[in-house]
Amino acid sequence: MTAANDTxxxxxxxxRLRARQRDxxxxxxxxxxxLYRMMLDELIDRLGDVQRDLxxxxxxxxxxGSARTSLRAMGKRVACIDPGFxxxxxxxxxxxxxxxxPFADNSFDLILACGTLDSVNDLPGALILMRRILRPDGLMLAAFSGAGSLPRLKSALLGAEGDRPGQHVHPQIDVRAAGDLLSRTGFAMPxxxxxxxxxxxxxIARLMHDLRFMGAGNALANRPPPLTRAVLADAAEHFAKxxxxxxxxxxxxxxxxLSGWKPDPSQTAPARRGSATVSLAEALKGKDQAGQ
Structure with a gap:
């Protein structure tokens, strides 16, 4: 018999739906x-502050293929994965x-995750795996949509559905919780x-169209039934107001x-938790100086 906590x-x-939406x-x-272009450009800019080969x-x-092209232009050998076939x-x-x-431990010097971590089932597990497949002193950079996104759409749908609203936008993580997850999953200098x-x-139709074709539709396992025409029309009015x-x-x-390094003995010891006062650029610059 399987113990309850092992279930x-x-x-x-x-x-499967998430993969279909990506495709x-x-x-x-x-x-x-x-949105993807903005996030990717920012990650590439931040990577440019790291004066190491990776x-x-x-x-x-x-x-x-834009992320692969950008990294290859920086002299890197690049592998890619995506939830969609x-x-x-x-x-x-x-x-x-x-x-x-599907990679062995210590396989990569750099992981660049752009635009998908907001809808992964086990985010702590994903971060742990990412740390494991990095080589010691390897870098993880990530960007994704977080808490506070789509307030107008949420408000319009809530107003249109009344007392029994469905969950049409999946839960999202905020910056503080994301930083805490980096620490809990073993990244150094998070x-x-x-x-x-x-x-x-x-x-509102154009907004929903953008979400559909950037792969950001509702992929919740327990998602509500599709919106009726009447609800969509009412939501459009709320949005227009x-x-x-x-x-x-x-x-x-x-x-x-997010930014985090796989621990390595050469790294500077971290400050006590919750005491960070520097920007990401300063943190990366400090990391470069420590590695010289």
């Missing part, structure tokens, strides 16, 4: 890639979930920070950025 926890996200976005992703890299989340294939990678990475992107929409005088409604996406 596998049910998935929060439907893995469905492929033909039209280039027209809806602004030659073997893994990209997690590859809706196109077609997305992975298109980038010359393999299909895999972040909490079931840093978490964030920024908020404002996008202005003429109507929040518009600025020019008729466009400002929606927000809160982006979480």
């Amino acid at each position: 596998p926890r049910p998935d929060i996200f439907d893995r 469905r976005m492929v033909p039209r992703f280039a027209d809806h890639d602004f 030659p073997e890299a893994l990209v997690i989340g590859c809706p196109d 077609l997305t992975a294939k298109g980038a010359g990678g393999v299909q895999a979930d972040e909490d079931a990475l 840093v978490a920070d964030g920024e908020t992107l404002s996008i202005r929409y003429g109507d 929040a518009a600025d005088p020019d008729g466009r409604t400002a929606e927000q996406m809160a982006i979480v950025y």
Whole structure:
């Protein structure tokens, strides 16, 4: 008999649906890639502050080949994984979930995870695996949408559905919790920070269209039934009421950025927990100086 505490926890996200959503976005992703592009550009900029080779890299989340191209331009050898089969294939990678990475320990010097960690079933497990497959003194950089995203959409749907709203947007993690997870999963010199992107929409349909073709639809295992036309129409009215005088409604996406190193004896001892007072750029710069 299996003990109660050994029973596998049910998935929060439907893995097959998540993969299908990733694949469905492929033909039209280039027209809806602004959020991914912003996150990737920021990660590449931050990596540029690290004056070390980190030659073997893994990209997690590859809706196109841009991350691989950017890293190869920096002289790195790059492998790619994605939860979707077609997305992975298109980038010359393999299909895999972040909490079931198919790589041996100590395989990579760098992991760059862009745009998928907000919908992984076991985020602590995924971070532990990422740390394990890094070589000692290897770097993990990640970006994903976090808590505080899509407030206008959530408010419009809540107003349209009344007393029995469904969960149409999955739970999201905030910066503080994400930083705590980095520490708990064994990363050295963990840093978490964030920024908020404002996008202005003429109507709710365009927003939902963007979410669909950037692979950000609802993939919850226990998701509610599809929205009826009446609810969608009511939600559109609520969304329009929040518009600025020019008729466009400002929606927000809160982006979480993470950075952590696999522990190595050469690293500077960490400060006591909760005492961080430096920016990510300063932390990376300090890491470079310590490694010289």
